[in-house]
Amino acid sequence: MHETATAPGIPQPPLLVTAAGTPRCVGVEIEFTRLSALQAAEALFGALGGSLRIEDPHDLRICNSQLGDLRVETDLRFVHPQRYHNLSLRLGQRAAAWLGTLVAPVVPRELVTAPLPFVRLREVDDAVAALRSAGASRHGALWLDSLSAHFNSRPLLASQDGCLCAVRQRLNYATSTRARGLSRDRPGCLGRCRVPDR
Helix, strand or coil: CCCCCCCCCCCCCCCCECCCCCECEEEEEEEEECCCHHHHHHHHHHHHCCEEEEEECCEEEEEEECCEEEEEEECCHHHCCCCCCCCCCCCCHHHHHHHHHHHCCCCCEEEEECCEEHHHHHHHHHHHHHHHHHCCECCCCCCCCCCCEEEECCCCCCCHHHHHHHHHHHHHHHHHHHHCCCCCCCCCCCCCCCCCCC
16 A cells, blocks of 8 residues: 555645656755765754764765765765766865865765655654754855755646646745745746646
């Protein structure tokens, strides 16, 4: 049996299952400051269990935690040359590690979850609580951007009705969050909606 119940208090997408009948999933990315990638990974490992693996000094994985597989990394591609091969500037591993340490005060770290069924989204709060108690912050001086959270889900629009439902839900959500002062979305900014061929 698949997890398809809804999580109380969390807005749900209009389609909770794929055409194959499996739950739709969402990956979560949360940016933060004040902890190194290692400190953050150790805090998550302590709170959620699993096994800790160091990919590079600024990229760590927690495998098989209570929340599934997690990654904590410095959010700058140049400090992970083993993962990104098409960069305009290629650094060796030592130089990349040095750069990661140098930019740490102004480049955030990021928690990245493996895709989770929507019903499990509330469990991400446990990871956030572990990071906060270890000293992570949502404030700080940043070099090029601001801190954010991302929800990555594949759009699974099985019909024109599904597409219209998704657009309607997005409009309602954007309107309600703007009314509460929670979002700076531009009116009419819906993203792309694609209807599959029949």
